Amino acid sequence: MSLEKLEIPLKQQLEAIDSKGASKRHEKIITGIMGAEGGFGPRVTLEGEGNKSFLQMNSNSYLGLSINKDVIQAEEEASYRFGSGPGAVRFISGTFEPHVTLEKKLATFCSREAAMIFSAAYSAVMGVLPQLITEETVVISDELNHNCIINAIRLAHPAEKAVYRHLDMEELEGTIKRYSGKCRRIIVVTDGIFSMRGDHAPLNEIVGICKRYEEKFEEGIITVVDDSHGVGAFGKTGRGTEEVTGTKADIHIATLGKALGVNGGYVVSSETVIDYLRETAPFYIFSNPITPSEAAAAMKSLDILDSPHGLKLLEKLRTLTRQLEEGLKDLGYEIIPGEHPIVPLMIRDTKKTSRLVKHLFENGILATGLNFPVVPKGDEEIRFQVSANHTVEDIDYVLGVLKRFS
Numbered sequence: 001m002s003l004e005k006l007e008i009p010l011k012q013q014l015e016a017i018d019s020k021g022a023s024k025r026h027e028k029i030i031t032g033i034m035g036a037e038g039g040f041g042p043r044v045t046l047e048g049e050g051n052k053s054f055l056q057m058n059s060n061s062y063l064g065l066s067i068n069k070d071v072i073q074a075e076e077e078a079s080y081r082f083g084s085g086p087g088a089v090r091f092i093s094g095t096f097e098p099h100v101t102l103e104k105k106l107a108t109f110c111s112r113e114a115a116m117i118f119s120a121a122y123s124a125v126m127g128v129l130p131q132l133i134t135e136e137t138v139v140i141s142d143e144l145n146h147n148c149i150i151n152a153i154r155l156a157h158p159a160e161k162a163v164y165r166h167l168d169m170e171e172l173e174g175t176i177k178r179y180s181g182k183c184r185r186i187i188v189v190t191d192g193i194f195s196m197r198g199d200h201a202p203l204n205e206i207v208g209i210c211k212r213y214e215e216k217f218e219e220g221i222i223t224v225v226d227d228s229h230g231v232g233a234f235g236k237t238g239r240g241t242e243e244v245t246g247t248k249a250d251i252h253i254a255t256l257g258k259a260l261g262v263n264g265g266y267v268v269s270s271e272t273v274i275d276y277l278r279e280t281a282p283f284y285i286f287s288n289p290i291t292p293s294e295a296a297a298a299m300k301s302l303d304i305l306d307s308p309h310g311l312k313l314l315e316k317l318r319t320l321t322r323q324l325e326e327g328l329k330d331l332g333y334e335i336i337p338g339e340h341p342i343v344p345l346m347i348r349d350t351k352k353t354s355r356l357v358k359h360l361f362e363n364g365i366l367a368t369g370l371n372f373p374v375v376p377k378g379d380e381e382i383r384f385q386v387s388a389n390h391t392v393e394d395i396d397y398v399l400g401v402l403k404r405f406s
Contacts, residue, residue: 020371020372020373021350021354021371022371022372022373022374028046028047028366029046029047029048030044030045030046030047031044031045031046031047032044032045033045033067034053036389036391039391039393040055040391040393040394040397041055041064041387041389041390041391041394042056042064042067042389043055043056043364044056044366052364053364054361054364054365054366055364055365055366055390055394055397055398056366056387057360057365057366057367057384057385057386057398058366058367058368058383058384058385059385059387060229060257060258060259060385061258061259061261061387061389062232062233062258062259062317062341062385062386062387062388063232063233063238063259063260063261063301063304063305063310063313063314063317063387063388064261064313064387064388064389065259065260065261065262065301065304065305066261066262067261067389068261068300068301068304070300070304071261071262071297071300071301071304072297073300074296074297074299074300075262075293075294075296075297075300076293077296078098078292078293078295078296078297079291079292079293081292082096082097082098082291082292082293083292084291084293085288085291086099086288086289086290086291086292087288088288089285089286089287089288089289090278090284090285090289091285094288094289095289096292096295097292098292098293098295098296098299099117099289099290099292099295101295101299102117102295102296102298102299102302103115103116103117103266105299105302106266106268106302107268109239109302109306110239110242110252110268111248112248112252112268112269112270113269113270113271113274114268114269114270114271114273114274114275115266115267115268115274116266116267116274116277116278116284117256117264117265117266117289117290117295118264118265118266118267118283118284118287118289119263119264119265119283119287119288119289119290120255120257120263120264120265121148121226121228121253121254121255121256121257121264121265121266122148122265123265123283123284123287124253124255124265124266124267124283125146125148125149125152125226125253125265126148126151126152126155126283127277127281127282127283127284128152128224128251128253128267128277128281129149129152129153129155129156129187129189129224130152130155130156131276131277131280131281132187132222132224132251133153133156133157133158133187134158134159134184134185135157135158135159136159136183136184136185137156137158137159137183137184137185137186137187138158138159138160138161138162138179138182138183138185138186138187139153139156139158139160139161139162139186139187139188139189140161140162140163140164140172140175140176140186140187140188140189141153141161141162141163141164141188141189141190142163142164142166142167142189142190142191142194142201143163143164143165143166144166144191144194144196144197145189145190145191145194145226146191146195146226146228148226149189149191149226153189158187159183160179160183162175162178162179166194167199167201167202169202169205169206169209172188172206172209173209173213176188176209176210176213176221177213180213180216180217181216183217184217184218184219185217185218185219185220185221185222186210186217186220186221186222187221187222187224188206188210188221188222188223188224189223189224189225189226190203190206190223190224190225190226191225191226191227191228191229192225192226192227192228192229192230192231192234192240192241192242192254193227193228193229193230193233193234193240193241193340193342194229195228195229195342196344196370196374196375196381196383197336197342197344198229198336198338198340198341198342198343198344198383199336199338199340200230200234200241200244200245200338200340201225201241201245202245203223203225203241203242203245203247203248203249204245204246204247206223206247206249207223207247207248207249208247210223222250222251223249223250223251224249224250224251224252224253225241225242225249225251225252225253226253226254227240227241227242227252227253227254228253228254228255228257228258228265229258229340229342230242230244230254230340231254231255231258231259231260232258232259232260232301232305233258233259233314233317233340233341234339234340235314236311236314237305237306237310237311237314238259238305238306238310238314240254244339250269250273251267251268251269251273252267252268252269253265253266253267254266256290256294256298256301259305260298260301260302260305261297261301262290262294262297262298262301263290263294264289264290264294264295264298313388314388316388317341317386317387317388318339320341320386320387320388320390320391320392320395321339321340321341321343321386323392323395324343324384324386324395324398324399325337325343327395327396327399328343328345328399328402331399331402331403333345333346333402334346334348341385341386341387342383342384342385343383343384343385343386344381344382344383344384345381345382345383345384346379346380346381347380347381347382348378348379348380348381349380350371350372350380352380353369353370353371353380353381353382354369354371356369356382356402356405357369357382359401359404359405360382360398360401360402363401363404365397365398365401367382367383367384368382368383368385369381369382369383370382370383384398
């Protein structure tokens with residue numbers, strides 16, 4: 001058999017993607033990490049760029065824990081003790097002591113009865129939502145929810161799905177009312193932090209609305225939040241959107257791969273829900289877990305986050321975020337302000353966004369440009385992401401480079 005016939009439409013689709021400026025396959029390859037020096041934070045080197053160093057303004061490692069020496073040491077020690085990989089799925093022989101201990105720590109950290117870890121947060125969402133959605137379930141979702149939520153709902157085949165305008169609580173309530181008496185169960189699912197904008201879901205309002213109407217549904221209204229960008233980067237103690245809004249969702253999903261600096265995802269909820277998911281979630285049952293050493297590293301990251309040093313990192317993160325926001329406003333740029341270290345620089349023009357990303361790159365700054373169709377036309381932006389590894393000098397350097405753009 002030959003791929004020649006198949007490759008014709010595939011090449012056409014690739015050309016269409018490239019023509020829209022939406023390509024993601026041309027990846028920049030990091031070849032090394034350089035330590036902090038001369039008042040500036042860490043830099044990276046890239047393949048094909050020689051010894052030129054780059055400041056990462058597009059990393060999800062909000063607390064800088066991915067290169068923290070204690071986290072690295074914990075992972076190294078566990079790899080010597082348990083090996084380089086789990087060697088099996090959890091129910092066969094792939095459950096190691098660090099997996100179980102990490103799950104207990106996550107449950108405690110999130111004030112829940114139980115937790116379970118997945119190979120990634122994307123896998124967690126894909127593994128959890130379809131198991132909670134029946135043919136008599138209506139799913140209600142924010143229009144800017146992450147791709148993993150969208151695909152999980154598609155996989156689930158609910159009775160019906162509804163999408164409400166971003167953060168529009170009046171429309172959410174109206175949608176719930178509309179389905180009163182027409183289904184057994186409602187799932188309301190939202191991102192905690194919306195990754196393109198850095199704004200957050202008003203969980204207190206969402207949960208309040210759901211509580212007012214849950215008696216109208218035989219199996220209730222279940223709230224689900226994916227707070228992958230929130231945990232470790234948002235809130236006084238880094239507990240994310242739930243901490244900021246003072247409200248817990250019924251089911252909380254997040255990642256170990258952003259602020260905690262390691263790899264994997266997790267879900268926390270009641271013991272009954274977690275037990276049910278261990279028996280039914282295919283992305284858990286049939287996939288290897290994160291390595292024991294990654295679990296050990298994640299535990300060390302949690303220990304750091306939940307310590308006086310962690311509070312200092314979070315305060316530094318907020319301070320640097322404010323510095324960048326104020327500096328951008330002083331330069332006349334439009335932003336979406338907020339405490340989260342995602343700082344969207346709204347360009348609202350595809351060509352100008354691409355030119356500015358190139359200008360930043362030429363000056364040693366890595367930043368992510370988001371153009372249509374990744375974001376709606378008119379919402380083109382550059383998404384800056386602040387890290388506790390950054391310094392005041394780093395932020396000043398970024399602002400200086402932006403000032404020279406024309």
